[in-house]
Amino acid sequence: MTMRPLNLTLMNLSDLDPQSIYLTLAMLALLTGGVLGLMHRGLMADVQPAAVLWRIGTLLLAFAAVFFAFRGELPQTPSVLVGNTLAMLGTALYAHALRRFFGGNTAAWLYGLVALGVVVLALSLTVFPLYRARVIVASGIMATHMIAAAYWVYRDGQRELEISGRMMTGVLLFCGGIVGARAISAPFLPPPTHDNPGLINVLGGMVGAIFPVVCTTAFLMMATERSRIRLLRAAVTDELTGLPNRRALTAEAKRGLAQIQGGTQLGLILLDIDHFKSINDTHGHDIGDKALLHIAGLLRQGVQGIAMAGRFGGEEFLVVLPGANLDTTIAMAESLCAALRATPLNLPDLSLPITASFGVSMVRANDDAIDRALARADAALYRAKSSGRNRVAVQAD
Numbered sequence: 001m002t003m004r005p006l007n008l009t010l011m012n013l014s015d016l017d018p019q020s021i022y023l024t025l026a027m028l029a030l031l032t033g034g035v036l037g038l039m040h041r042g043l044m045a046d047v048q049p050a051a052v053l054w055r056i057g058t059l060l061l062a063f064a065a066v067f068f069a070f071r072g073e074l075p076q077t078p079s080v081l082v083g084n085t086l087a088m089l090g091t092a093l094y095a096h097a098l099r100r101f102f103g104g105n106t107a108a109w110l111y112g113l114v115a116l117g118v119v120v121l122a123l124s125l126t127v128f129p130l131y132r133a134r135v136i137v138a139s140g141i142m143a144t145h146m147i148a149a150a151y152w153v154y155r156d157g158q159r160e161l162e163i164s165g166r167m168m169t170g171v172l173l174f175c176g177g178i179v180g181a182r183a184i185s186a187p188f189l190p191p192p193t194h195d196n197p198g199l200i201n202v203l204g205g206m207v208g209a210i211f212p213v214v215c216t217t218a219f220l221m222m223a224t225e226r227s228r229i230r231l232l233r234a235a236v237t238d239e240l241t242g243l244p245n246r247r248a249l250t251a252e253a254k255r256g257l258a259q260i261q262g263g264t265q266l267g268l269i270l271l272d273i274d275h276f277k278s279i280n281d282t283h284g285h286d287i288g289d290k291a292l293l294h295i296a297g298l299l300r301q302g303v304q305g306i307a308m309a310g311r312f313g314g315e316e317f318l319v320v321l322p323g324a325n326l327d328t329t330i331a332m333a334e335s336l337c338a339a340l341r342a343t344p345l346n347l348p349d350l351s352l353p354i355t356a357s358f359g360v361s362m363v364r365a366n367d368d369a370i371d372r373a374l375a376r377a378d379a380a381l382y383r384a385k386s387s388g389r390n391r392v393a394v395q396a397d
Contacts, residue, residue, distance in 0.1 A: 029062035047283030057093030146176030164221035267329030
């Protein structure tokens with residue numbers, strides 16, 4: 001039996017009805033805009049402004065598609081001018097939304113290109129009736145918006161987004177490439193007719209049909225991925241100081257305990273702010289919070305590399321030093337104690353000396369739990385406080 005070859009080539013696409021394509025675009029864009037509207041309140045607060053811009057852009061693309069679909073039934077000048085203006089504004093809002101998603105400022109040139117495009121379109125429809133000029137300008141501006149947005153997502157999304165950011169970048173580059181190809185090829189191809197719309201025009205229409213749907217899906221994936229990352233980060237981060245919290249510090253210490261069987265060492269420094277209750281009672285809890293932030297800032301500066309410093313609870317902080325011996329751990333504690341002693345908390349109307357007591361211990365190979373080493377550090381911390389505070393004490397042998 002002879003298999004009939006599959007006679008489906010790119011040229012068959014030119015037989016598709018442009019009106020159907022544009023109406024499909026309008027319907028899908030309205031649906032995705034509606035879905036985003038329903039999900040808006042469930043998005044994180046810092047994502048919601050970008051989502052508003054995105055939803056408006058989606059609706060503008062839907063209305064643009066309606067004008068393109070009924071171009072033959074409507075007067076040419078208003079339908080072409082309004083349809084292309086809405087489409088250019090839609091892609092500008094998409095690019096603006098993605099820039100806002102990553103905390104960037106408004107790129108005014110996005111809308112400047114739209115204004116320039118409107119002027120050129122108006123002239124090419126009234127004074128100089130040039131079809132090719134309209135295609136070059138409108139398609140070129142939309143392609144520029146898409147490619148610029150792809151660059152921003154690629155540049156800024158690498159820091160926190162992986163799968164969704166790559167998906168958004170890929171979709172924007174693909175669609176921007178097709179629309180850009182339409183602008184580039186316009187001077188060399190005949191104007192489309194109802195019977196022969198042209199392959200590149202049909203491809204452009206199909207890209208317009210999938211663009212809002214796929215991009216909105218990627219946008220929602222980006223918002224979801226950011227929420228997931230923030231939740232994971234919040235689970236191991238102290239809300240006030242931004243340092244690792246007790247859970248993260250304990251997990252790091254347990255990893256170090258598992259590794260010391262191979263010959264490595266692990267030092268612990270437990271520090272507690274001196275007279276912290278008096279600071280709260282005398283100056284208020286707001287100043288107490290500033291004292292905690294002051295300690296956190298010094299720890300960020302003084303504890304680097306593979307060491308981890310975080311808030312262990314209340315006014316206590318813990319430093320975990322993988323690979324450090326006792327001398328190195330003591331030196332780190334002395335350095336932090338001296339830095340804190342020499343750096344008061346300076347506020348607009350108050351300079352408040354802040355000191356802390358430090359307890360140093362080493363995790364031992366025969367420790368069956370990290371709590372044993374933490375208990376030794378706590379005992380050393382108690383001796384430091386009993387001896388006058390603002391000093392370092394070391395675990396008893």
